[in-house]
Amino acid sequence: MDKLVIIDGNSIASRAFYALPLLSNSSGLHTNAVYGFTTMLLKLIEEEKPTHFLVAFDAGKVTFRHKEYTEYKGGRAKTPPELSEQFPLIKELLKAFQIPQFELQGYEADDIIGTLTRVADESGKQVLLVSGDKDMLQLSSDQVTVAITRKGITEVERYNPAEIMEKYGLEPKQIVDLKGLMGDTSDNIPGIPGVGEKTALKLLHEYGSVEEVLAHAAEMKGKMKEKIEEHAKDAMMSKELATIFREVPMDTDWATFRYEGYDGQALSSMFRKLEFKTLLEKMDFSGGEADIESAVSLDIEVISEAGISGLAHALGDSTSLHIEIVGENPHHSEVAGVAFYLADGDKYAYVPFELLMSEAGQPIQDWLSDESKKKQLFDQHRAELALAWHGVRLRGVDFDVLLAAYLLDPTESTLTVSGLAFKYGLPGIRPDEDVFGKGAKFRLPELAALSEHLCRKADTIRRAVPVLREELEKGEMHRLFYELELPLAGVLAEMELRGIKVDAAGLRQLGDEIAGQLEGIMARIYQLAGCEFNINSPKQLGEILFEKLGLPASKKTKTGYSTDAEVLERLAPYSEIVGQILQYRQLAKLQSTYIEGLLKEVRPETGKVHTYYRQTIAATGRLSSQYPNLQNIPIRLEEGRKIRKVFVPSEPGWYILAADYSQIELRVLAHISQDEKLKEAFLQNMDIHTKTAMDVFGVQESEVDSNMRRSAKAVNFGIVYGISDYGLSQNLAITRKEAASFIEQYFAVFQGVRTYMDDIVKDARRDGYVTTLLQRRRYLPEITASNFNLRSFAERTAMNSPIQGSAADIIKLAMVQMAERLKADGLKSRMLLQVHDELVFEVPEEELELMKRIVPEVMADALKLDVPLQADVDYGLTWYDAK
């Protein structure tokens, strides 16, 4: 059975454009609409398997509709340039897909589509029509299914006449009557003012068409009658404008639209140009792959037991290598093998891991552990952890390609060897997913393929080093790399390998108590609801609360009612069940994430958890923590805070010591902005929120009440986040106007902060990026977007990133310095955790006094600012007590 898929090209392109963030490739070309279009095409090809295909475009600015109504599509914002520049790309893309495209001067895509669907109706052929425009519903028939995009772009809703009847109670041909009555602001079609969808539907259900509605206007009364009589002509014209013309003089021979599949070669080169990396990695361009590695041929030797003795010598004093770690969590990962570059002979040596670990491999193990043998590799941190668990220490890394690439663009989502090869113009290399498969299908290939792939990675790393080193220099991130991030990788590995002791028995006991409380709460919830249901399911919970119990629904999510804490707190006065659910949520979170989740991560042999700090994830330069995440252990509510009691020292008689920066972000802001008032506040070491309240409200310290301080605190948070009146109003539950006036008062006092905020946004617009105190960079391509939301987001990010990122720079500096200090002074104390503005140590009793002194000192002196940095320290038998 033939099946023709028709795409309304302009409509889908603009849908994609507005649905996706404004992506751009490295040469500044915007690609989001092309990307959305591509995913739509791929989905349709896979799911619909069309035998025929066509994309129709509008052509020219003036169509016959303008002749009838000059205002047609007037008032519509003109297409933003970021979108128009993508149309040629889409057309090129369609060529690579080998999908026929069609446009005709003086006609819109609608008319072309209308004509083709008429032919389909007449000849009984099946058509799927994809558009973002509901007007298309008028073309629906038994032959023609109309798919309208819903939120996002790849999700569509399909309509045949039956669905239209069900949803609107109308025949497809009545869709034009609907629009005739209600109009369409986006096309500047007037309709009848005051008649919206509801009224229009009511009228049509009664009278059937615009003509009949007008004919019966006399029977109506009041305002409605007046409006209809007054705008009868508009309604008729609107209907006419909405009617799709179905007699375009064009070739309607089905054979013209035959679809035979895409040109893999052309498509993969198109994706390369557009930098659609995930698609490149995901798709099978059968035939397109051959060229990827053929460019470079490598001289590879797979080392055997007999050959390994000479290898250590051949490695020399410095070389590139790749250590392949298999698994997400490097604390329990296998190592597949190691590939080395041998400068002498310009060749590669692959050592299987079993051989490396055997007695014969000892010289190579020693080479890896030799600080004086310099190594360039990809992801020192991960390799160091994985090797350490197998008893091999990795030392002497003097360049890490991953870390360098992260600094060069911390928002880069595909930091992989193949991705870097691509990005930096090095010879192509197959993505890991291609070689290994992914998820459940992950398999190490046989030796020949494995050794080749890993040697190619080593080759890419070798070639990348000078390129990235130069880029770092250009960006003035040399010192940031060599003096901060690279040493930090080693410091982190040390902390993570050490791990932190967890009192598993205490955790279980806490779990039992929570389980008991949960049981009681669940019973009460079921009783109040009058039935049992899954409280964890927002869908079921929404049905119970808003349908069964009839509570007033406020917020909506994409898929239904919102039941988040903010909504529930507003509902609390209406029913006891709401409070019970909030209580349930709190305890269930503790139970699943912090009791059960944490217990799963405790090593039974040692009773410790070993988190993995990710150094190349966060766009601002912060660390993140996984397996388990130890950066979000509860503290705000007492029930959760108790979890901290199970984090204990690993040796008897030791203590947990924690030190945290006081207001580091606002101090950083004071320094960067050089705002006199803000600097003064910190130089006088005042409570910053109280001081802010005094200045903003113009009162004495003694007159600042708790409410004023709370507001001032929220404003300070807002300032750090990149303030907006809306955000502040949400946070303080006040009106936007009030929030705006708060902000205005704040800026009137802290004028230097206002200047900073204005300047940083200008700088970002001029340079395309912002930087931290240590020259860490973040690119903000969307700062010039014409879309208000995208641009505003980029502007707030421009304000926030230098602050959050500089604070991250500072604590990282403190960590490196602290690690050096502990070593230099021969202390037994160990650094265990970092939580953004806090460092946690375990300390033997005899070092307590010393550590209480030096930790805050090192933290405060990590970087000299124009305001003092301050760190507060405390200690106790558990993390809970070190508050």
Add this chain to the structure above:
DNA sequence: CTACTCACG
């Protein structure tokens, strides 16, 4: 695999 919710700074 995505959406929702919620834990932290």
Add this chain to the structure above:
DNA sequence: ACGTACGTGAGTAGG
């Protein structure tokens, strides 16, 4: 007018 506070990770549901 537009409608979001900045940065993360994890667990559960449900397609």
